[in-house]
Amino acid sequence: MTEQSNRLAHGGLINRDKRLSFKFNGTGFKGYEGDTLASALLANGKGFVGRSFKYHRPRGIFSAGPEEPNALVQLRSGAHQEPNTRATVAELFDGLWASSQNHIGSLEFDLMSVTDLAAPFLSAGFYYKTFMWPKAFWEKVYEPLIRRSAGLGQLSMKDDPDTYDKGFLHCDLLIIGAGPAGLAAALTAGRSGARVIIADEDFVMGGRLNAETYGINGMEGHLWAQNAVAELAAMDNVRLMSRTTVYGAYDHGVFGALERKTDHLAQSNGKPRQILWRIYSKRSLLTAGATERPIAFPNNDRPGVMLAGAVRSYVNRYAVAPGHKVSVFTNNDDGWRTASDLQKQGVEVVAVIDVRNAPAPVSLNGVETIHGAHIVDTAGRKGLKSIKLSNGKTIATDCLAVAGGWNPNVHLTCHQRGKPEWREDILAFVPGGTLPAGMQVAGAASGTLTLKAGLQDAAQSAETILNDLGMAVKKSESFEAEDEAHSATSFWHVKTTGKRAWVDLQNDVTTKDIKLSYQEGFRSVEHLKRYSTLGMATDQGKTSNIAGLAILAECSGKTIPETGTTIFRPPYTPVPIGALAGRARGKDFRPYRLTPSHKWAEANGATFVETGNWLRAQWFARKGEKGWRDSVDREVQMTRASVGICDVTTLGKIDIQGKDAAEFLNHVYTNAFLKLPVGKTRYGLMLREDGIAYDDGTTARLGENHFVMTTTTANAVLVFRRLEFARQCLWPDLDVHLISTTDGWAQFAVAGPNSRALLQKVVDAPFDLSSEAFPFMACAELTVCGGTPARLFRISFSGELAYQIAVPSKYGNAMMGVLMQAGEEFGAIPYGTEALGVMRIEKGHAAGNELNGQTTAANLGLGGFVSAKKDCIGKTLSQRPEMNPEDDIRLVGFKPVNTQDALLAGSHFITKGERENMANDQGWMSSVAYSPSLGHSIGLGFIKNGQSRMGEIVKVVNPARGVNVEAEIVSPHFYDPEGGLQRG
C-alpha cells in the first residue's frame, strides 16, 4: 500500500512538514501533526479497525468525534495500555502504538466472529432467557463464559505508571465548547472584562469551523476561529482550555472537567497525564454544538459506512478521502453539503440518495442523484463494496456518507434532572426543564443549527449573562455568515423484515431488538435501554438514542415526545479511574500525622502502626528480641518495675474557655464538672444522644474559666465537632469557646514507680511533685528544663504512679530525648501502643474496643458516673427500660482456667454445659492481651449479669478461629485493683 494513499494532495489543517510514525496492530504507518489516529488510519486506507461488541462483525471508523461507537482501540502498551480509546479523538503523535480489540486471533480473522452465525439466538435479553437453567450452571459455566466474551478492551492488570492531578478553577463565565458559538460568546465576554474559561475537548479550537467550508466576516471559518483564539489568548481574563472535556454539571455552578495534558505526547516525563478540574462558575454557557445521527438500514454497519458530517471533517480538516467512490444517503439538506465538499476536494461522488422527493438543495455535476429512494442492503464483508437501493439499483461504492440530521448536544443540561424537549421543526430534542444553576445554552446545542444564527445567539447570550452579573458589556460585533439549508424529514430507519439494521453500533442493538423489547413489555425508554443495552457504554448512545426512540415510538403508535427520552448523567465522555483518584494513591492516599517524638522514635528502633491518620510507635525492639511479644513484654515489665515513657500526643486536646465553661462541661459529660477545683483533673464520660457511651477522657481545670479536655485519639475530631455543635446550636447563650490544641502540645506519659524521681530531674524548681503537693488527679502549668513552658497532669492509664507531661510541640522531640536521658539511671524505657494496651487491659480500663457504639455506661460498669443530680446529653434516653434490661451485659475480666490457653478477642461466651450456638450466646470478648505481669492471657469482655457471676467458669468460643477454652469471670482490674500504686 502506498504511504497515505488516501491523503489528498492539498488542503486540510494538518502540518505536512511534520510527518509522524505510528503503529496499528504492529504495522507501521505515517501521518501528520494535526491528525487523529482515525484520520491517519483512513489516510493509510485502514478503514476496518475493530470488531463489534456482540457479533464480532467488522467495524470501521464511523464518526470524527467523541460520539464514535466503532473505532475503539487500545492505545500504548504494557502498563501504559489504555483500552476503549476512541480513535477519532486520539491525537496522533510520533511513536503512537495502537491495537484493535475484542477479537480472538487477528482483527481480520476473529475466531469469535462465529457468534454472528448465532445471531438469531442472541437477540435482546438473550442472557435472561438462555441462561435460566440448569441453575447450577450459572456460577460455574455461564457467568465465566459471559465475562470472558463480554467487554471490549482489556486492562493491563498492572499498576498505572502515569500520574494524575486535580485542580480548582474559578470564573465568571464558563463556556463549554469552542466552536463558532463558543468563540463568539468568549469574544463578547472577554472583551467586556469578564473572567472567562472556554473549554473544548478537541486539540484545535473552532469546532465545526475546522471541518466545514463556511465563511465568517469574509474569511474562511477556520481562519476566523484561529484569529478569535489568538485574540482570546492575549486576554489575561480569558483561559483557553483545549483538550479539555467538561464532563459533568454539578450543584451551584460547579463543573467537572478532564484536561488531557500529555496524552498527545509519547512520554509524560513524570508530569500528570490528565488533570481533573473542578470549575466554579458564576454562569455557564453551553455551546457544545450538535452530533449527527445516522439512519438505520439493512447491513448499515460495514466499514465504510460513516456519518456524512464526519466525511466532511476528514476531507476538509484532515485532507483525507475516506473512500474513492463515495455515496451519500440523506434525509436532509445537510447531506448534500457533503457531496458538494467532496467534489470540491476532487473526491469522486457516485450518488446522492435522498429519501425525500424534494428538489436538490445544491447542484452537483456528474453525480447521480436519486430522490424518494432508500438503501435496502449493502455488500462487502470487511469494507463496503456496494449498496442496493429500494428502486432495485445497485451502486458500487466504498464509502457511504449517511446524514440523518443533527441532535443538539444537550447532555450537560440534563445533569441536574433537566428533561429535553422535542422540537418538531428540527426533529430533535433541545434543552428543556430545569437547567443546572446559572446555565444558558446557545448555538447548535440549543437547536439553533445554522451558523449565522448560532453566532448571534451565542453573542447575545453572553451579553445577557454579563448584564445578569452586573458587568458592563462591550457590544459584540455583527457576524457575516451564511445560514445554511438544513431542512429535514423524519426518516429514521428503513423498514426491513429479514436483514438486520443497526441502531446502536457500539452495543450491536438492531431495529429488531428494539421491536422485540417492545413486544416483551419493555415499553418505557428506561426499560428499553436496560433490556436491549441501547445507548449504554462509552458512547452513551450519542448516535443511537434518537433512532431508538423513534422506532419505539413507532411500535407504540405514539409520537417521539410522547415516548420520552432517557436523560443523561455525568460523565459526558469516559473519565479514567486514575484521573478520578488523582494523587490519592499508595502513600499519598491520605495524609499522615506524626507525633512530636517521631524522629526520636524512628532513630530508636520503633515499629510504627497507623492509628487513624497517626503513625504511632507500636513497640521499640531491642537486639536479641525474637518477636514483638518479647519487646512488648519487656516494655510492660520494665515500666512496672521502674519507669517507661510513651508519646500520648495523639489524644485529642480541646482548650475550653468562658464564663460558662464549667456549666458547658456539666452538660456534655455524664458526671459533674461544675465544682471541679482549679488544679484538678477529672475523668469524664460522654454519651450519645441515644444514651450509648460515646467517648471518655480527662478534663483538667487550669483556671476558673479555663479547662483542657482530652479525648480518645480516634474521636478527637468528632468530639470537637460535637462540642462545637452543642455550643453553637444547643446552648448558644453560654459563654464558652473551644479551640483544638491537639497538635500544639507534645504529651508524654511517664509511668512507673520511678516516674516521680525521673520528673524531679526535669521539672524546674520550686515545683513540688510530692503526693502531698501534687496528688493523684492534680494538674498544673509549670516550666521544665530551665524555663520551657509545660503542663503536668497526674493521671494514670497504666495503673502505675504516673504523670503526663506536655510541652509545646516544637520541643517535643527534644523532650523525649531529655526524658530518656534523665531516666537512664532508672533504666527508663520508651514504650509503644502495644505495651500501653496491655497495661490498660491489666488495669481494666475501657478503650475503643469497649466504647464500640453498642455499650452503655452501665455496661461499662460506669453507671455511677451518670449523675442523678443533673442533666446531660444522652441521659434521658439512657434511662429507657430497653437500655437497662435485667440481664444486661457488664464489662468484666476473663482469666483462662488453663493458664496456657490464649484468649481471643471477638470470641463469644457460652455458659458451661450449653450448646455453642447463637441462642446461648452470653456476650463477647472485647480485648485480650498476654499479661507479663500475671504470666498468662487475660481478657475484658461483656457478659450477661457479669457483675454477679464472679468466679463462674464459662466457655470462650470462636468457631471461626477454632478457639474453645474455659475462662473464669473475674474483676476487670487484674492489676492493683485497689489503686494504691497510682495514688502512691
Next chain:
Amino acid sequence: MVEYTLQLEPFLGGYAQQFEHVSLNEVDTMALISLALPNGQDGTAVVQALEASDVPNVGASCPCLNGSGTLMRMAQDQFLLCVEDVANSFEMNKDLEQKLAGIAYTTDQTHVWVALDIGGPATLTALERICPVDLDISAFDIGAVARTSMEHLGVIITRITETNFRLFSASSSAGSFLHALETSIENITT
C-alpha cells in the same frame, strides 16, 4: 536547677526550596495566639487593645501592635494574632490573657500550626492544583484570609503580596502538607 535544656525544632527543619518560578519556605518565626470574643463582644475592644487600624471583617486581616503583628479575623467571634516572636509565644499569651481579660479569651496556637510561604510568578498556577479558594486578586486581595482544605488537610491561607501567600496547616501533618505542596509545584514545572 535541672541540667537539661530544650531546643525548638522547626516542624520541617527550616525547609526552604526554590523551584522553577516558585519558592517554598517554612516560616518558623511566628507566634500565633487565638483570641475568642466573649458573648456580646464585637471585637472593637480587642482591636483597640492591640492598636489595630480597624475591626477586620471575617476573611480579612489588618496590621496591629504598631506594625509588629497581624490580626486575622477567622470567624465572627475569633481572631488569630500573628507576631514575629516564636520563642516567647507562651509568655505573650500570658501577657495577652491579662491585657485582654474580659474582652478576649486567648490560646497559644503557635505549635498547632506549621507555616509555609509560597511565592513567585507561578504561585497561582501551583496553588490551582491544591487550593479550592478563588485566589484571583479580584476575589482574594492582599491581606485576605480564608480557611480551606488542601489534600484533606485543614489550611489557613492568607495573601501577603500579589504573588506570595502564607499557608498554615496542622503541625502533626506538616510532612504531608509539604509533600502536597511540593507535588503541586513539581506538577506545573517543566
